[in-house]
Amino acid sequence: MNKRxxxxxxxxxxxxxxxxxxxxxxxxxxxxxxxxxxxxxGICGTCLVEVVSEKDxxxxxxxxxxxxxxxxxxxxxxxxxxxxxxxxxxxxxxxxEL
Ligand code: FES
Numbered sequence: 001m002n003k004r005x006x007x008x009x010x011x012x013x014x015x016x017x018x019x020x021x022x023x024x025x026x027x028x029x030x031x032x033x034x035x036x037x038x039x040x041x042g043i044c045g046t047c048l049v050e051v052v053s054e055k056d057x058x059x060x061x062x063x064x065x066x067x068x069x070x071x072x073x074x075x076x077x078x079x080x081x082x083x084x085x086x087x088x089x090x091x092x093x094x095x096x097e098l
Contacts, residue, residue, distance in 0.1 A: 001017055001019050001020055002019070002020040002036070003017045003018065003019060003030050003052055004018050004019070004020055004087045004089060004090055004091075005016070005090040005091075006018060006020070006024070006087065006090075006091055006092075006093065007090075007091070007092045007093070008033060008034055008035075008048060008092065008093055008094070008095075009052055009092065009094040010034040010094075010095065011062070012034070013032065013034055014032075016028065016032050017031065019031040020087070020088060021086050021087065021088065022086065023031045023083075023085070023086050023087075024047075024082045024083065024086075024087060025037045025040045025047065025082065025083040025084050025088060025097070028082070033093075034044045034095045035047055035049060035082050035093065035095050037083055037094065038093075039083070040053045040083045041080050041083065042062070042064050042065055042068060042084045043068070043090070044054040044081060045081070045098065047074060047081055047082035047083045048072075048073075048080075048081060048082075048095075049079065049080055049081075049093045049094060049095055050076070050078050050079055050080045050093070050094040050096055051073070051078050051079070051080055051091055051092070051093060051098060052078075052091075052093065052094050053091065054089050054090070054092075055090040055091070056087060056088070057087040057089070058080070058087075058088065058091065059086055059088050060083070061080065061086065062076070062084055064084075065080070065081050065084045066072055068083065072098075073083065076097070079096060
């Protein structure tokens with residue numbers, strides 16, 4: 001199985017390697033990433049991140065994620081709800097504080 005690398009703009013955290021298709025919310029913790037999770041179902045916005053770089057395009061936003069992000073940050077197409085992302089490429093993430 002392919003491994004994907006998740007790195008962070010906050011250099012306090014080392015990159016994390018996850019299996020292809022892994023759900024970020026099941027693998028990222030307060031110990032290994034700056035990203036926090038609340039609801040884990042795409043309704044609270046705690047896990048909001050900016051995708052700073054991606055090796056290949058990430059999986060599409062779900063309809064619910066699209067609706068949430070369009071309401072909250074309509075002009076920030078690079079933002080995602082980390083809990084809704086199943087990883088399919090190497091990415092670098094920046095936590096967004098609202
Ligand atoms: S953890 Fe609530 S939206 Fe992602």
